[in-house]
Amino acid sequence: MNRTTRTFGSVTLGEKLPPLKIDVTAGLIVGGALASRDFTPVHHDKAAAQATGLPDIFMNILTSNGLMGRYVTDWTGPEAALKSIEVKLGAPNVPGMVMTITGEVTAKDDAAGTVIVSVSGDNNVWGTHMAGKVCVALPKES
Amino acid sequence: MTPAETSAFEAKIRAYVGREMGPPKRGNDDVNLAMIRHWAEVTGDENPLYTDAEFAAASSRKGIIAPPTMLGIWAMEGYPMAQGHTGKVDVQRELHNIFEAHGFTGVLGTNTITEFHRELRPGDQVISHTVIDNISAPKKTARGHGYFIETVTRFTDQHGQDVGRQVFRTLRFMPSAESVAANQAQSGGDAKLKAPTRIQSPRGHDNAWWWEAIDQGRLLIQRCKRCGTLRHPPRPMCGECQSLEWDSIESSLEGEVYSYTEVSYPKFPGYPDPLLCGLIQLKEGTRLVANIVGCAPEAVHVGMKVRGKVERVDDATVLPNFYPA
Ligand SMILES: [Zn+2]
Numbered sequence A: 001m002n003r004t005t006r007t008f009g010s011v012t013l014g015e016k017l018p019p020l021k022i023d024v025t026a027g028l029i030v031g032g033a034l035a036s037r038d039f040t041p042v043h044h045d046k047a048a049a050q051a052t053g054l055p056d057i058f059m060n061i062l063t064s065n066g067l068m069g070r071y072v073t074d075w076t077g078p079e080a081a082l083k084s085i086e087v088k089l090g091a092p093n094v095p096g097m098v099m100t101i102t103g104e105v106t107a108k109d110d111a112a113g114t115v116i117v118s119v120s121g122d123n124n125v126w127g128t129h130m131a132g133k134v135c136v137a138l139p140k141e142s
Numbered sequence B: 001m002t003p004a005e006t007s008a009f010e011a012k013i014r015a016y017v018g019r020e021m022g023p024p025k026r027g028n029d030d031v032n033l034a035m036i037r038h039w040a041e042v043t044g045d046e047n048p049l050y051t052d053a054e055f056a057a058a059s060s061r062k063g064i065i066a067p068p069t070m071l072g073i074w075a076m077e078g079y080p081m082a083q084g085h086t087g088k089v090d091v092q093r094e095l096h097n098i099f100e101a102h103g104f105t106g107v108l109g110t111n112t113i114t115e116f117h118r119e120l121r122p123g124d125q126v127i128s129h130t131v132i133d134n135i136s137a138p139k140k141t142a143r144g145h146g147y148f149i150e151t152v153t154r155f156t157d158q159h160g161q162d163v164g165r166q167v168f169r170t171l172r173f174m175p176s177a178e179s180v181a182a183n184q185a186q187s188g189g190d191a192k193l194k195a196p197t198r199i200q201s202p203r204g205h206d207n208a209w210w211w212e213a214i215d216q217g218r219l220l221i222q223r224c225k226r227c228g229t230l231r232h233p234p235r236p237m238c239g240e241c242q243s244l245e246w247d248s249i250e251s252s253l254e255g256e257v258y259s260y261t262e263v264s265y266p267k268f269p270g271y272p273d274p275l276l277c278g279l280i281q282l283k284e285g286t287r288l289v290a291n292i293v294g295c296a297p298e299a300v301h302v303g304m305k306v307r308g309k310v311e312r313v314d315d316a317t318v319l320p321n322f323y324p325a
Helices: A026-035 A046-051 A061-076 B003-014 B033-043 B053-058 B068-075 B079-083 B091-101 B177-187 B208-215
Strands: A016-023 A081-089 A098-109 A114-123 A127-137 B106-116 B127-135 B139-141 B144-156 B162-175 B220-224 B246-250 B254-263 B275-282 B287-292 B305-314 B317-324
Touching: A016 A061, A026 A061, A026 B033, A061 A081, A061 A098, A061 A114, A061 A127, A061 B033, A061 B068, A061 B106, A081 B068, A098 A127, B003 B091, B033 B068, B068 B106, B068 B127, B068 B144, B068 B162, B091 B127, B091 B144, B106 B144, B162 B177, B208 B220, B208 B317, B254 B287, B275 B305
Parallel strands: B287 B317
Antiparallel strands: A016 A098, A081 A127, A081 B106, A098 A114, A114 A127, B106 B162, B127 B144, B139 B144, B144 B162, B220 B246, B254 B275, B254 B305, B275 B287, B305 B317
């Protein structure tokens, strides 16, 4: 990632973030579930996932949340500070899919020095996996 | 469930609304470098504040911080609780057990809203205070019939100071019998999920000939045999002279944008993004709906000269696309 940090003033409303493609592998789903201490069977056991009507194990919401946070701080640079993340899940992410994450700056708060990035993660088979808003504080100057 | 069973069940689950999950609970592990690194690895997060001690020390933070998205992770119960391998059952698990016993075996995290009030550092304790805040009315969802359970957790540290808050919404659902059967049938062969193609054109008596020409790389325009008027889309009768006799000419594929729109939400699997739909005024005089490709949405304008190309867009589909001329 870029180690310099964007300043509040350098960000413009409507600015689009570069898209990020994520290969949704079984490794990412299981690894994300375990690293988030989420041992719910549907995130590591295919038969358990199928019993709930899905074709395979699927990504847990904490991993989606983590990817959304990472996507925005990849763009801001390290000195930014995450303030909040709202994530709403749609279609599940299952192995073999490719999720493309896109984002756009949809609000700027001059007093707080924060910007809101609206983020969407869309997989190539079922469409929108996640949609949300990330609020991040940026330094006034570098 | 019979109506009586349903109301008994609802009374049981509603009794949990407003209940605390238990006394405030310190995470099984305090904030630590190993779990931070595992999380950063798997999410592909290369932010040096999380893993590069030297960079972090020289930064405004003066040391490593945990990825804020780990906030709720410090409070997760882990393997024994998830597997039911423990004699201890917390209030939340108890509630989930009631859902499971009544056939709501599906579980899916659907929303989180997380606020970060201070960044956490290795050595910090995370203490969670969770309340079952709400259980929705019964809902029909894409996954099956179910209920949304919403918990609110307040997180504090070893000094009793507030560090953040998380609203977590979970769907408990009865998996629909059709989707379970479909997936179990499919799983034998471990069928790979296939990315969808474009919606296929409906080809009927009056328009199949037009699509068949497209498949062969030609854009045709229907022409009245009696009066010569061109028309599109294909239909049996001339609007000018009511003749049912027709033939066709091949379009030059030259034209201009008469009107256009960008479809930005939702994104459709199998379709390009950005997705520009244009009404193209062909040089021959008829108009045609087609995608505008090969240029940024900002660059498109009414009157823009375009040139078409009939081309394959996926395994099952050939379409006329229009590029800036
Ligand atoms: Zn005619």
